[in-house]
Amino acid sequence: MTKYIFAAVALLFLAAGCVSRQAETVYGDKCEKISDSQAAHLVKYARYILLNNVRKHKFSAVEKRILENDIPQIRYEYRGDCFGSMYIQWETPTRRLGICFDGDLNQNAPASAMLIGASDGRSFNTTKPDKTQRGR
Numbered sequence: 001m002t003k004y005i006f007a008a009v010a011l012l013f014l015a016a017g018c019v020s021r022q023a024e025t026v027y028g029d030k031c032e033k034i035s036d037s038q039a040a041h042l043v044k045y046a047r048y049i050l051l052n053n054v055r056k057h058k059f060s061a062v063e064k065r066i067l068e069n070d071i072p073q074i075r076y077e078y079r080g081d082c083f084g085s086m087y088i089q090w091e092t093p094t095r096r097l098g099i100c101f102d103g104d105l106n107q108n109a110p111a112s113a114m115l116i117g118a119s120d121g122r123s124f125n126t127t128k129p130d131k132t133q134r135g136r
Helices: 002-017 035-051 061-069
Strands: 022-024 028-032 072-082 083-091 095-104 109-117
Touching: 022 072, 035 061, 035 083, 035 095, 035 109, 061 095
Parallel strands: none
Antiparallel strands: 022 028, 072 083, 083 095, 095 109
């Protein structure tokens, strides 16, 4: 009986070790992406930042409700292992609200910029990264 338990535990550790955290950089190289828990933390942090600016940027009640309840659109642009840009964006009826995290995405509070713009019906209307410059 203990043989079967040991085999099951060994198989579980083997399966857990086989989880792939691979992504591709904007240059086409393989890199390590951030974990799902870190991505969830950054989404929660982006919500926190935006909701703390409700009065300053005059968000409507509808926009505030969307920020609190809706799942955002997320896009990654890796330039190295857990390094690059992460765009988190909510689409509202009148404008796009979001945060761009840049640099080391494994930090609890990476460098960020607030993205607020008119909604044109398209998602992530951002400029493409300059692939001639590595590391930025």
